[in-house]
Amino acid sequence: xxxxxxxxxxxxxxxxxxxxxxxxxxxxxxxxxxxxxxxxxxxxxxxxxxxxxxxxxxxxxxxxxxxxxxxxxxxxxxxxxxxxxxxxxxxxxxxxxxxxxxxxxxxxxxxxxxxxxxxxxxxxxxxxxxxxxxxxxxxxxxxxxxxxxxxxxxxxxxxxxxxxxxxxxxxxxxxxxxxxxxxxxxxxxxxxxxxxxxxxxxxxxxxxxxxxxxxxxxxxxxxxxxxxxxxxxxxxxxxxxxxxxxxxxxxxxxxxxxxxxxxxxxxxxxxxxxxxxxxxxxxxxxxxxxxxxxxxxxxxxxxxxxxxxxxxxxxxxxxxxxxxxxxxxxxxxxx
Numbered sequence: 650x651x652x653x654x655x656x657x658x659x660x661x662x663x664x665x666x667x668x669x670x671x672x673x674x675x676x677x678x679x680x681x682x683x684x685x686x687x688x689x690x691x692x693x694x695x696x697x698x699x700x701x702x703x704x705x706x707x708x709x710x711x712x713x714x715x716x717x718x719x720x721x722x723x724x725x726x727x728x729x730x731x732x733x734x735x736x737x738x739x740x741x742x743x744x745x746x747x748x749x750x751x752x753x754x755x756x757x758x759x760x761x762x763x764x765x766x767x768x769x770x771x772x773x774x775x776x777x778x779x780x781x782x783x784x785x786x787x788x789x790x791x792x793x794x795x796x797x798x799x800x801x802x803x804x805x806x807x808x809x810x811x812x813x814x815x816x817x818x819x820x821x822x823x824x825x826x827x828x829x830x831x832x833x834x835x836x837x838x839x840x841x842x843x844x845x846x847x848x849x850x851x852x853x854x855x856x857x858x859x860x861x862x863x864x865x866x867x868x869x870x871x872x873x874x875x876x877x878x879x880x881x882x883x884x885x886x887x888x889x890x891x892x893x894x895x896x897x898x899x900x901x902x903x904x905x906x907x908x909x910x911x912x913x914x915x916x917x918x919x920x921x922x923x924x925x926x927x928x929x930x931x932x933x934x935x936x937x938x939x940x941x942x943x944x945x946x947x948x949x950x951x952x953x954x955x956x957x958x959x960x961x962x963x964x965x966x967x968x969x970x971x972x973x974x975x976x977x978x979x980x981x982x983x984x
Contacts, residue, residue: 711755713787715920715931716747717762719769724791726816728852730898730934732763737923741771743944747921748779750948757808761789762920762931767798773805780806791816793828795835803838809845812836814863815852815895829863833870840887850881851893864890897978899932905976910969912980915961919952927951929960929971937973 719738725731739747748758758779760766767790769775776786787809793816795802812835817828832848839846848867850860868875873885881891897903914930921927925944926936938960941951951957963970974980 709753709755711919712917713757713759714751714755714918715759715762716744716751717764717921717923718744718760718766718772718775720762720764720923721768722763722765722791723768723793724765724816726791726813728815728895730763730900732934734763734922734924734935738769739923741774743925744771744775745778747925747943748782748784750943751921752782752784754948756783757785757787759787759789759931761787761811762922762928763934764923765791765794767794767802773798773801776802776805776807780808785809787811789813792832792835796831803842803844807844809847810835810839811847811849814848814850825859825863826866829866830870833867836871836888840885843887846888848888848890849893850891851895853892853894896982898934899937899973899977899979901937901973901976903976903978905972906981908969908975909967910964910974910977910980911967912964912969912974912977914964914974915952915957916964929957932977932979933973938971 717739720732720734721736721738722729751758760772760775766772766788772788776788779786785808786806788807789811790813792812792814812832814829814832817825836846836848850863852860867884867890871884871888873888874883876883880893881889883889912930918931919927919929920931920933921943922936922939924936925942926939927941927943927948928936929938929940940954940957943951959970960974969975969980
């Protein structure tokens with residue numbers, strides 16, 4: 650029985666291999682020794698393996714889940730809505746609980762909602778844990794602290810890093826150039842390790858004339874094909890530059906656009922705040938639409954509440970059931 654307990658704690662692929670070997674071993678013992686307990690134990694292992702195999706082959710319901718490991722940030726960017734929630738960092742125990750609750754729902758965990766994930770002292774440890782369970786981790790960061798994390802972060806198994814280059818649009822020229830140099834150095838090291846890296850300039854019309862200088866700098870520092878598309882450029886394998894417009898964050902005090910809204914919230918993603926609150930998308934900065942708390946109720950129960958189902962069904966029909974969604978500038982992008 651101790652062997653079976655150890656198996657249940659292993660990563661998915663090792664779990665599967667160990668269960669197969671354990672089944673063969675028990676089959677051999679059953680052949681050599683006539684023992685009813687062995688026969689029952691072998692049957693339990695086979696059933697458990699079949700259940701595991703069916704679960705691993707079932708398509709995940711959500712393309713990604715946003716996990717806010719902290720709502721604390723080291724900057725105060727003009728484009729960011731910010732939050733008035735109490736400052737909070739997830740503990741290692743809380744993070745492990747969250748990951749084990751959502752791992753059957755998605756293959757991708759995005760360290761992002763509010764806050765700067767690189768300020769969390771356990772970021773690399775969190776990435777390694779989630780990766781050990783077969784999840785792919787993406788981190789959205791302003792990039793200012795990446796040099797301090799060093800190789801430990803680069804070797805953590807992180808799948809993707811989104812660099813919010815527009816976070817320095819308000820800085821002076823000297824600080825801006827130093828910042829860009831650090832991002833370029835990181836991008837080179839990350840792509841060498843096979844980490845998908847995206848340089849984001851989501852500030853069209855609000856860049857203060859800096860985007861052209863930023864582009865010139867990256868072109869001089871980052872060698873590649875620079876193949877342009879509608880929303881940016883593929884610089885080289887695993888490295889992209891992405892343009893986007895600044896949008897109006899949803900806010901209960903913002904303009905109401907009406908209830909004709911389509912959104913992917915709860916359709917292909919949802920978010921979890923640092924205190925365990927489950928939200929429909931990564932733009933609910935204050936947890937205005939808290940569907941439940943993961944530390945108090947299982948995620949499957951939260952996502953099937955009457956409120957959550959009404960939201961999901963409403964978006965399918967392009968109807969917003971929540972007041973916050975009627976005030977979301979980002980959702981206007983989807984018509």
